[in-house]
Amino acid sequence: xxxxxxxxxxxxxxxxxxxxxxxxxxxxxxxxxxxxxxxxxxxxxxxxxxxxxxxxxxxxxxxxxxxxxxxxxxxxxxxxxxxxxxxxxxxxxxxxxxxxxxxxxxxxxxxxxxxxxxxxxxxxxxxxxxxxxxxxxxxxxxxxxxxxxxxxxxxxxxxxxxxxxxxxxxxxxxxxxxxxxxxxxxxxxxxxxxxxxx
Numbered sequence: 001x002x003x004x005x006x007x008x009x010x011x012x013x014x015x016x017x018x019x020x021x022x023x024x025x026x027x028x029x030x031x032x033x034x035x036x037x038x039x040x041x042x043x044x045x046x047x048x049x050x051x052x053x054x055x056x057x058x059x060x061x062x063x064x065x066x067x068x069x070x071x072x073x074x075x076x077x078x079x080x081x082x083x084x085x086x087x088x089x090x091x092x093x094x095x096x097x098x099x100x101x102x103x104x105x106x107x108x109x110x111x112x113x114x115x116x117x118x119x120x121x122x123x124x125x126x127x128x129x130x131x132x133x134x135x136x137x138x139x140x141x142x143x144x145x146x147x148x149x150x151x152x153x154x155x156x157x158x159x160x161x162x163x164x165x166x167x168x169x170x171x172x173x174x175x176x177x178x179x180x181x182x183x184x185x186x187x188x189x190x191x192x193x194x195x196x197x198x
Contacts, residue, residue, distance in 0.1 A: 101131050101196070108189075117180040118173040124192045125166045131196040132163070146171055155195075162191040 108123035140152040172178040
């Protein structure tokens with residue numbers, strides 16, 4: 001078998017390959033290039049091409065119009081034109097937030113009247129978080145820990161210590177097994193008023 005393979009390979013090597021005539025190759029190359037199927041020159045610089053159907057003067061006018069429009073809009077915004085709707089929307093949002101906060105506070109008071117002081121303090125904390133979220137524009141995730149809540153709202157002084165006291169009171173009732181009585185609820189209610197500045 002090895003001998004047969006060697007014989008086939010030997011005979012293939014012994015046969016001369018068809019020689020390509022140099023003149024014939026040159027003639028074939030010339031015919032291919034003259035056929036127009038292949039690119040024979042460098043492309044034109046695209047920047048030198050005119051825009052199809054758009055005169056340069058029209059582009060200048062459009063650019064000028066856009067520029068003037070932006071300047072007018074910036075001036076109007078700076079001078080306060082068009083703010084009436086925004087002020088009305090802000091006032092509506094604030095009155096809605098105040099009504100929402102009043103409703104939450106009423107819920108806390110109702111729970112306290114029912115003797116459910118633990119739930120009432122929790123309602124106070126939720127109302128404080130809602131108020132601070134509106135005030136600062138920061139809304140903490142529902143799963144926030146006490147430390148995360150204190151980091152979320154940039155409070156200082158009595159407001160910060162009051163908010164920390166509300167968070168601590170709720171933690172004691174929910175995780176510490178402590179119950180809150182009427183006196184402690186009263187202190188939390190006063191603390192709430194300090195935190196939300198009411």
